[in-house]
Amino acid sequence: MNYHWNWWIFFEPxxxxxxxxxxxxxxxxGWTAATAIVAFAIALVLGSIVGVARTAPIGWMQRAGTIFVEIFRNIPLLVQMFLWYFVLPEILPRDAGMWLKQLPNAQFYTAAVCLGFYHAARMAEVVRAGLLSLxxxxxxxxxALGLTLPQTYRYVLLPVAYRIVVPAITSEFLSCTKNTSVGIAIGLVELTGTARAMQENTFQVFEAFAAATVLYLALNMVIVFAMRAVEKSAVIPGLGNRVAGRGR
Amino acid sequence: MSMITLRDVSKTYGDFRVLSGCSTSVSKGEVVVVCGPSGSGKSTLIKTINGLEPIDSGNITVDGTAVSSPTTNLPLLRAKVGMVFQHFELFPHLNIRENLALAQIKVLKRPRDTALEKGAALLERVGLSAHAEKFPGQLSGGQQQRVAIARALAMDPIAMLFDEPTSALDPEMINEVLDVMVELARDGMTMMVVTHEMGFARKVANRVIFMDRGEIVEDADKNEFFGKPRSERAQQFLSKILVH
Amino acid sequence: MLSGFDFQTIVNALPYLFLTGMTFTLTLTLFATIGGMIFGTLLAVMRSSDNRILSGIAGGYVNLLRSLPLVLVIFWFYFLVPFLAQWLTGSSSPVRVDPFWSSVITFTLFEACYFCEIVRSGIQSLPRGQTLAASALGMTDRQALIYVILPQALRNMLPLILTQTIILFQDTSLVYVLSITDFLGAAAKIAQRDGRLLEMYVFAAFVYFVISLIASQAVKRLQKRVAIIR
Incomplete structure (x- = not known):
């Protein structure tokens, strides 16, 4: 092979x-981690609301939840990214659109919100599966104890449902972290993007991508260990670890 | 002539001794019933005979072939010994006809037509000809178990092993399966049957083996066993299951 | 806002979008599904095997690729495939590979990992008695796998396999990062040429949405039917 390895490239300016x-x-x-964390926070909150709505005994809430899930699940993430980044400023009132376009770090906010909504649809399914398994x-x-329906969800159903689906939440978080790389298409300088830029400038293709690969693996490991700690601290004595739902 | 011989067979799972020093034999044409409390090792014992459960020590021969010898061709041996399982284990993705034909074609290399013909004949024998095109999930438990017996018979086995063939069945279906087995015994098939159906044992067994905690406690002629078992454990067991 | 929505741009672009773009997307999806299923089943069998080396290799490969973003994997293979082709053909320099086939190879190798996990869980969900019954009839391990285990595992997993195919259909849009003209790539090219980002991206989203929704509803219906038969 006529490829010139140069591992010293990492130390060149x-x-x-x-x-x-x-x-x-x-x-x-760092940008990958930041995007993933903000996006997943959105996904957890929004996904829980939608997941609850889909199991609630109220027709319009169920329908609204279903529509949300179907929209965000059936459009490719990259296309959603374009819609948030290129299309949303166009259809907003002029002033709001201008404000969005001039926002510093717009790529970061766009990617985080886009990923947040995308994974919210998937988290909703995870939460729903957890609730249905009760x-x-x-x-x-x-x-019967006199709790209102929202109280029943808040104090009885959700605390158990979340614990049941911790493994699925972990895999959603991993998937969300990997998906931050789609931000490359709107110019987010996350890990894959920096590796790509390094490859384009230096032609050291394999060094650049090998470094990115190692960093992704390390990030994965950190997340898995962190989630395992969460899972352990949340164990309810005597409640078997049933697994519901599965995410990519 | 001894068809199946077990000599000093032992097996452990970690610290747990499932079988310890089991010896017995089954002659050609003989029907042997194996009984005992649950966890006594009887299901494990019968699965060692066709090598589905490996053993730690001792030896087992079937029709002169040493089962646990590394040179033995186990698929070949298993093709000669029929087995019927507690949970039938028909193949749910194949209809009844195909269930009966599959191993004949793939293992015995019979032509497809011959295999289907043989299957149809056996299905007739267990009284289920009408169900040839159905899938296992569409039959009752008793019907599935009769198909499973026919599937084993289709291989022209020299002996049949039954592992609690009726214990997963609803009570009203037990007899249709036992009837098939009784008929098989009367036709002279060599059989080893793990079961709690003492009525079946009384009717057709030649010998009864009683197991407890991995040991063969009693291995006696049928009349002797039901007349007055020698061991206290066998007496207790019999009194428990014969009361009701 | 919608008053400025220029439908004519979309109408004019339809032949290019579908004949060039969607054709690429659908053929890529089809080839990668078939390739991914074959390779994925092979990986699943390797992972379930008693041979430590085989299961270790398959497990390592699957876990590695599942830990990486698809975008990074696309870049990896885009640059690796020419070297692989050079090595395979004994050529003196890296071989230029057609972007379509490069994409097929990439998605096959990547999706195989996900298909592998689906098939493997299908194998594991079968009761052990099925393997025992097949052995008791004298089948070898290979015969039991081919005639008894895999047909059931694949059938039980059919809804999941099809769902994965819908995900793959959406994932193919990521070839955009290589400037390949798939359906989204075609839409993006027109969007930039005519300065009609709004129309083209909304239309692209609509088309992906309709196809994925219809396909996933069909899978749901199939799932119910499968559940009844069992």
Missing amino acids: SLDGTNTYLTTLFWGL SRGQKMAGQ
Whole structure:
């Protein structure tokens, strides 16, 4: 093979003139992590609301939840990214549109919100699966004690449902982290993007992508360990670890 | 002539001894019933005979072939010994006809037509000809177990092993399966049957083996066993299951 | 806002969008599904095997690729495939591979990991008695796998396999990062040429939505039917 390996490339200054390529890769990793965390926070909150709505005994709420899930699940993430980034400012009133376009770090906010909504639809399915795996008796028992329906969800159903679906939440978080790389298409300088830029500037293809690969694996491991700790601290004695739902 | 011989067979799962020093034999044409409390190792014992459960020590021969010898061609041996399982284990993705034909074609290399013909004949014998095109999930438990017996018979086995063939069945279906087995015994098939159906044992068994905690406690002629079992454990067991 | 929505742009672009773009997207989806299923089933069998080396290789491969973003994997293979082709053909320099086939290889190798996990869970969900029954009839391990285990595992997993195919259909849009003209790539090219981002991206989203929704509803119906038969 006529490929020239050069592992020292990481210590050469990158195009921005101040940082080495290694430093830019870590900046990329930082943006990846930040985007993933903000996006997943949105996904958890929004996904829980939609998931609850889909199991609530109220017709219009169920329908609204279903429509939300179907829209965000059946359009490719990249297309959604374009809609948020290119189309949304166009259809907003002029002033709001201008404000959006001039926002500093617009790519970051757009990617985080877009991923947040995308994964909210999937989290909704996870939460719903968790709620449906509980026996109907739980809901009745809550209400028989005089709790309102929202209270029953808040104090009886959701605390158990979340614990049941922790493995699925973990895999959603992992998937969300990987999906931040789609932000490359709107110019987000996350990990894959920095590796790609390094490859384009130096032609050291395999060094750049190998470094990104290692960093992604490390990030995965951190998430898995962190979620395992969450799972352990949330264990309810005597309640078997039933697994409901599965995410990519 | 001894068809199946077990000599000093032992097996452990970790610290747990499932079988310890089991020896017995089954002659050609003989029907042997194996009974005992649950967890006594009787299901494990019968699965060692066609090598579905490996053993730690001792030896087992079937029709002169050593089962646990590494040179033995196990698929070949298993093709000669029929087995019927507690949960039938028909193949749910194949209809009844195909269930009966599959191993004949793939293992015995019979032509498809011959296999289907043989299957049809056996289905007739267990009284289920009308169901040839159905899938296992569409039959009752008793019907499925009769198909499973026919599937084993289609291989022209030299002996049949039954592992609690009626214990997963609703009470009203037990007899249709036992009837088939009784008929098989009367036709001279060599059979080893793990079961709690003492009526079946009384009717057709030659010998009864009683197991407890992985040991063969009693291995006696049928009349002797039901007359007055020697061991206290067998007496207790019999009094428990014969009361009702 | 909608008053400015220019439907004529979309109408004019239809032949290019569908004949060039959607054709690429659908053929890529089809080829990668078939390739991914075959390779994925092979990986699943390897992972379930008693041979430590085989299951270790398959497990390592699947876990590695499942840990990486598809975008990064697309870049990896885009640059690797020419070198692989050079190595396979014994050519003296990296071989230029047609973008379509490069994409097919990439998606086959990537999706195989997801198909592998589906098939493997299908195998694991079968009761052990099925394997025992097949062995008791004298079948070898290979015969039991081919005639008894895999047909059931694949059938039980059919809804999940099809759902994965819908995900794959959506994922193919990521070839955009290589400037390949799939359906989205075609829409993006027109959007930039005519300065009609709003129309083209909304239309692209609508088309993906309709196809994925119809397909996923069909899978749901199939799932119910399968559940009844069992």
